Amino acid sequence: MEDALQALRKEVAGWLARNLPPRPAFKLPQSFLEVESQEQLDYLRDWQKKVYEAGYLGMAWPAEYGGRGLPPEHQDVVNEELARVKAPFMFNTIGLFWAGPTILRLGTEAQKQRYIKGILSGDDIWCQGFSEPDHGSDLGNAQTRARRQGDSYLIEGRKIWTTLGHFAKYMILLARTNPEAPNKYAGLSFFLAPMDAPGITVRPIRKITGEYGFNEVTFDAARIPADTLVGEEGQGWQVAMAVLAFERGVERGQAGGMVSFPLTVADVAALARQVHRDGHPAIEDPLIADRLVQFFIEERAFRANMARAHHERLLTPSRPFAPMFMGKLYGSELMKRLADFAVTIQGANAPLYLGEPSAIEGGEWQRSAMNAYGATIGGGTTEVQHNIIGERLLGLPKG
Amino acid sequence: MSQPLIQWNDEQAMLADAAWDFVRAKFPMETVRRLLESRDGFEHATWQEMGAMGWLGIALPEAYGGSGLGLGSLACIMEAMGQHLCATPFLPSTLAMQAILAAGSAAQRQALLPDLASGQRIATVAFTEPHGSWELRQLDTVATMAKDGYVLQGTKRFVLDYAAADVVVVSAQCQDMPALFAVEKAAFATASSRREIVTDETRRCYELKLDGVCVDSACRLLGGDISQAMRHLELAGAFLMAADLVGAANGAFELTLDYAKTRKQFGHPIGSYQAIKHPLVDAMMGIELGRALVYHAATFLDASEDRQAEVAVRMAKAHANDIMAFMADRAVQFHGGMGFTYDCHAALFYRHSMWARHTYGDAIHHRRHLAPLVL
Structure with a gap:
């Protein structure tokens, strides 16, 4: 495999020399956390798509969902090369690094078919609905409600620090389906919520830097399909823990690339x-x-x-x-x-x-x-x- | 592309397993405490066993009774010994062997190394001087040519395990050039030596006054570039001590972690309080980073002893010093009143720290050398 990796490194270096985009005239975000304008988004999305179409993103993800099914060392080599030339980061971070690997591990076959490819291409932007105004570090206490109604759930509540929420097509959402559960964790469920559902309002929040990029999201009886549930009702905490293990880098399985311009x-x-x-x-x-x-x-x-x-x-x-x-x-x-x-x-x-x-x-x-x-x-x-x-x-x- | 930051093969891993098992079995704290009172600070039977297992010759070529691995492979042995405060002449004898290997002629190597590698004989190094510099080429000790040999004049400090040693490698300035002599201890019959009182009672350090000691001309190591050999010895010493310190820091950490889980105050184990818990996490992270740097230095040192290896070794020692300073301090503090006593094992680690951090360069020394190398 060493030889294959050497060859890959050379190939990627060559590709980057030809395809690395010039820095734009406008200010680029430093990481996925502060994408505020459409022009920033377009620039970053074009780059992600280009990398993906060249075969350099999601290399270790299964081929049947849009990856290449290669050993993770291949993606590691590409990541190192991207960092070496200070290539732009992969803006669709929440999909590529957190939601994607979680869906691949715990999602249904239909969910994998529906969501994975769009994460890799950048066509479908993802955000995360975990923290709430009153429950940040104490995530297990999240109070946003999800009530089953026929083949859908009605969502009521507020999520905060929602990076990319103003551009996102989907949200990984942690919500309470059973307030009477024996403990706070057992009452939570995990959804892949469509952000265009009526009743969802996204309000931008300004950051300490003066930039925008994250938001507060309000759910006012927002109706989402029941088949967006990951796992069973009441298993939301376990799914959220899987997400956090990917988010914190405790587990591997991320699609690849960087989440910010590297500081050295x-x-x-x-x-x-x-x-x-x-x-x-x-x-x-x-x-x-x-x-x-x-x-x-x-x-x-x-x-x-x-x-x-x-x-x-x-x-x-x-x-x-x-x-x-x-x-x-x-x-x-x-x-x-x-x-x-x-x-x-x-x-x-x-x-x-x-x-x-x-x-x-x-x-x-x-x-x-x-x-x-x-x-x-x-x-x-x-x-x-x-x-x-x-x-x-x-x-x-x-x- | 550059080489991997860390490489460690199965042979090295097996050696590490054996080292940890051996040291754990041979050096429970009761033994460490008992040896504090002994003359030599170690048991000769233990030394013989280490020799029989082939550990003393790991970094020597097979031609001299070694196993032909590099110095890097010694990291696991030093680390295990550090964790259990295990004192043997492993450090001084290894450095003496490295000196003979790097600076001795083929005949000198052949005459001296096999017995040292087997553990049959013990060697030490007399490098440090009262001026206290860690630069081995800074020498006040002088060797003057005389009939049939050299006359040595000067004082050496921190000569480890001198009482137990059979051979001493001494550095001295000879005609404005650094020189090394591998001397049978019998030749020092007229030198005066005394045991130094040092913080770390697990170690045996001696002052050696070379007041006109005559050594045979055949003792002078004549096989290589002495300046280069001394640079190698500086790095070897720093590397081995970095491994010892990271091990010792982990020893102090495990001791304190255990105490934090069992000691109760205000009705709860003290480890449940964040004032204790969070610094222990910080210490653990520092120790993990230290282990990474030690094995990184081992990797680079064995690949080629170039500028990159020097950077890696100095980084490892600088970091190991700092994390040991932090952990030894927290170990005493978190044991509360007990930590202030002589009988608390935290004291052993603290006292070891004061010796080990200042042997083969403190953090400031290594960072001063790093600045021109990395900036």
Whole structure:
């Protein structure tokens, strides 16, 4: 297989050299979390479709639903090449990374036939209806109601932080079908809700960066077909947990590509060569240099730790899943600290922001630092991740 | 494309399993405690067993009684020994063998290495000096040519397991060039040595005063580029200690995790409180990253000892130092009043940390070297 992968790497590198789109005149989102305009969407959707049609997305997904049925190492090679050339991310993240693998694992044959191909091509955009205004970290307490009525369900309630909700065709929806269930988890069910159902209203929410990209979604007796249910009624929590395992990278099965433009320490080192402090390039300041070295160590350690996840014999016997469990927690916090450091080395000019002509590198680092919270809060906050890892991986008692 | 960040083959994995089983069986905490009081700090029978299993020669070519694997394969042995605070002359003897291998002539290698690889004899290194630099080429000790040999003048510190050693590899400046001598300990009859009092009572460190000790000219290692050999020894020492530290950090972690699950205060196990739980998760992550860096360094070190390997080794040691500092501190603190006592095992890890972090370079030292390499 090594030879096949080598050949693939060469092929993809060649394809990217010919097909990588030029950066547009308008501002691109940094990740799937801040796609706000139609022109941004069109650009990203065209790119995803192009990658998919070239055969470089969903390579490990089954061929009968639109994938190629190859071993996951093929997609890994493509992902590395996409990252290497800083290709645009795969905007349909919720479909490609979370909903798609969940449907492939737990969906019915009809659901796989209906949804998977559109996820890969980017024709069908997906959003996620998990968090509610009153239930974020405490997801198991979600109160949005789903009432069975003939061959449909009536949905009543509100979901929030709905990334891509204003463009989405479908939502993975966690709703309560049985408020009288013996425990809060057993009353939940999981749906693949069509967003064009009458009674669904999408209101945009402005983010800390000033951008749009996520929303509040209100369901006012919205009617969705009963065959959008995944699993049985009352199994919603288990399905949601599967989604979160994919979302947090604890499990593999994602279609491929990246969810954001990558931030690397090398980029920050390059910035430190450009900006000046006290009349000299910032990188010549030994205190700045040492912080950069520390970030290089962390970045290398993080990558080596992910590589280690593939070597069963190198995992720590008492906690073999540690590298997978900690990826989201450690990686998101590292990126946030790195982006903030990139801001701080700019010295007195650090406050200059997007749109300000004299802003350093257009104010993108300031935007990155703020957007980094999307990953430290979304998908289970850093604090909740500490609890989950402490309790599930280390066996510490619940508080 | 670049090589994989981590490679680890079945042979290495089997060695790791054996190392963990052996160390776990031989070094329960009672044994570690008992050995604190002993002269040599280790049991010679244990050393013989390690020799019989072939571990001492793992990083030596087969021609000298070794198994022809690289230094990288020693990571698992050092890690296991670190986790269980297991003191043997493995580190000093391995470094002495590496010195002889890198700098000795074919005849010197042939004369010295097979007995060291089998465990029949023990070697140590006398590199560190009172000035305290980790740069092995910074030498105040001087070797002057005399009739039939050299006269050594200077003081060495942190000579590990000197009392138990049969052979000492000494560094000295000779005619403005660094030189290495592999000396039979008998030649040091006139040198004065004393055991140093160090925080880590599992280790045996000695000061060695070389006041005009005469050594035979045949002791001088003449087989290779001495500067290069010393650079190799700096990296080898840092690499082995990084593995030890990551193991020790995990030992302190497991000890503390266990305590957090059983110790109750305010009616609940203290590990149920987030003030304890969250830092333990942070420590666990740091240890996992440390293990990744150690095996990454092992991979690069065995591939080729180039700039990339140097980067990986220095990163591993810098990180291992920091995570051990954090974990040893939390281990003492989370044991509360007990943690402040001599009898709490957290104390052993804490005291080990103070020695191990400052052996073959602290984090600042390695980051200073990394800056020009990565920036």
